[in-house]
Amino acid sequence: MVQRILEAGDIESLDHSAIPRIRTPERLAVFSARAARLRQLAALSNPIAGYLRLMAALADAQQAVMTGFKAKPPSAELIASAQQHSMPLIPALSGVRDPAWHEVLIQLLDKLQAAGLLTPPLEALIAKLRTLDAATLESQADAIFAQRFAEVDPASAPFIMAALQVVWTDLAADIDKRDVPYLETLGLCPVCGSHPVASTVRIGGVHDNYRYLQCGLCATEWHMVRSKCSNCDSTKGIAYHTLGSPDADAATKEAESSKAALKAESCDECHTYRKIGYQSKDYDFDPFADDLASLTLDLLMGEEGYRRASPHPWLWPEQTDTATDPSSESD
Ligand SMILES: [Zn+2]
Ligand SMILES: [Zn+2]
Numbered sequence: 001m002v003q004r005i006l007e008a009g010d011i012e013s014l015d016h017s018a019i020p021r022i023r024t025p026e027r028l029a030v031f032s033a034r035a036a037r038l039r040q041l042a043a044l045s046n047p048i049a050g051y052l053r054l055m056a057a058l059a060d061a062q063q064a065v066m067t068g069f070k071a072k073p074p075s076a077e078l079i080a081s082a083q084q085h086s087m088p089l090i091p092a093l094s095g096v097r098d099p100a101w102h103e104v105l106i107q108l109l110d111k112l113q114a115a116g117l118l119t120p121p122l123e124a125l126i127a128k129l130r131t132l133d134a135a136t137l138e139s140q141a142d143a144i145f146a147q148r149f150a151e152v153d154p155a156s157a158p159f160i161m162a163a164l165q166v167v168w169t170d171l172a173a174d175i176d177k178r179d180v181p182y183l184e185t186l187g188l189c190p191v192c193g194s195h196p197v198a199s200t201v202r203i204g205g206v207h208d209n210y211r212y213l214q215c216g217l218c219a220t221e222w223h224m225v226r227s228k229c230s231n232c233d234s235t236k237g238i239a240y241h242t243l244g245s246p247d248a249d250a251a252t253k254e255a256e257s258s259k260a261a262l263k264a265e266s267c268d269e270c271h272t273y274r275k276i277g278y279q280s281k282d283y284d285f286d287p288f289a290d291d292l293a294s295l296t297l298d299l300l301m302g303e304e305g306y307r308r309a310s311p312h313p314w315l316w317p318e319q320t321d322t323a324t325d326p327s328s329e330s331d
Pocket of ligand 1: 189190191192193194215216217218219220
């Protein structure tokens with residue numbers, strides 16, 4: 001009865017065993033923290049350091065554009081309907097998309113060009129992006145959200161995604177956590193319905209030692225128990241992989257694994273993996289930036305026979321003739 005008259009937030013503060021379900025992005029810091037982390041990772045003799053610095057400039061541009069931007073928030077009717085049907089609050093794939101992101105894309109390109117890191121091929125790509133009409137932009141967004149790889153242009157997708165991220169992150173930063181519906185699919189973002197990029201075991205305060213998946217679009221984080229696969233909900237066959245010395249003995253490998261701030265969490269039910277970071281080992285871990293900067297771990301996982309559960313939003317697979325259907329599900 002007490003619970004009926006208290007708001008959800010009050011209950012959480014009364015009951016210390018309650019796990020906060022949702023962490024919303026911080027409007028003034030989400031993209032700048034990502035940019036700082038990308039630069040930090042680029043400085044650690046990363047094989048793709050130049051690319052990471054360029055992407056840090058893109059994240060800086062996102063932060064700058066979001067400061068002067070406000071998306072149209074969902075109506076009370078839309079919120080009620082999403083809750084009633086256990087659907088994402090502001091779905092990215094279905095529903096009417098706010099075309100404001102087209103202008104956001106142009107502003108991001110302006111800022112990226114002003115940052116002065118562009119090579120001639122990138123200048124050409126940006127010139128091409130500026131000429132895309134609204135229908136082409138929307139169909140690219142559809143293909144990206146539906147993960148129809150054959151229709152996604154891998155070169156322009158990161159920039160299109162960056163513009164969409166500004167709009168959805170702006171919306172997610174302002175939502176009331178209590179409005180966020182409970183979805184039946186635990187592995188999709190309850191705010192926008194997109195796939196998570198990676199997860200973090202957080203430290204400190206009410207989130208201490210809990211695992212949160214971070215949305216690749218709106219940066220909302222939602223709680224998921226660590227014993228479950230974020231792709232298929234299986235609790236069987238979960239294993240962790242780290243980059244270490246491949247020829248080391250078992251004891252050395254064990255020690256390397258226990259120190260690692262970043263691991264790949266694989267599932268033998270669906271044969272996919274997502275990365276997981278431990279803030280207790282590296283406080284600055286950022287799921288979006290750290291996933292992008294750890295391609296060597298992706299190579300290792302490919303060699304071990306696992307595929308990514310979903311692509312990194314800024315790194316789309318090149319199309320090949322033999323591409324397998326990413327939506328196919330085996331049992
Ligand atoms: Zn989301
Ligand atoms: Zn699985």
